[in-house]
Amino acid sequence: MVPRRGPGWLWAGRVTFGVIVAGLVAYLVAVGVDKADKLASAISVVVALVAVAAPYLLPAAGSGGASMVEPDRVxxxxxxxxxxxxxxxxxxxxxGTDRPVQVTRSGEATADGPGSVANTGVQRRPRP
Structure with missing residues (x-):
């Protein structure tokens, strides 16, 4: 699951991407196509090796690490x-059961009469 990002982070990413593209175009024009092609080939080899090794070096999603999703809090x-x-x-x-839930210092719930239900913790219901 992707963490929540605000509009400021989105614009920062867009500006960074634009600066990178402009820098690459300027570099291509300055050094020529032949030298830029050779550098791009070398960079591609490094990126490909990192992509192949990444699953073995990074922890798997849901492997007991910290949850990326903030719990619903009460x-x-x-x-x-x-x-x-x-x-x-x-x-x-x-x-549903797909989000973590945290209840702290819940109040007192009492039920009187037949069929009454009281809950002070977490009550999970199935999705419709």
Whole structure:
């Protein structure tokens, strides 16, 4: 999963890309096509070797390292009460299992009556 990036980072990437392309064009014009072609071939060999070795040198996604996704957080919630078959939740009620969830200092949830449900932690529901 790709981390979230703001508009500032996107523009910085676009400007950097433009500067690199302009620099390469200037270099090509300054040294000539033959020398630039030889340099490009040498750079291509190095990049190809790095691309082949990268899967063996970098950790695999989901290999127990830190998660790239920020967890949904619930903190310092108040009290909730369910009566007459209702639901009370002071924790997190999430759909699916693909995102981490963190609940800290959840409030008190109480359920009274048949069919009432109270939750102060994480309640996960399947996707529709």
């Amino acid at each position: 903190e310092d919630t108040g009290a909730a009460r369910a009566t007459g078959g209702g639901q009370a939740n002071t924790g997190a009620d999430v759909v």
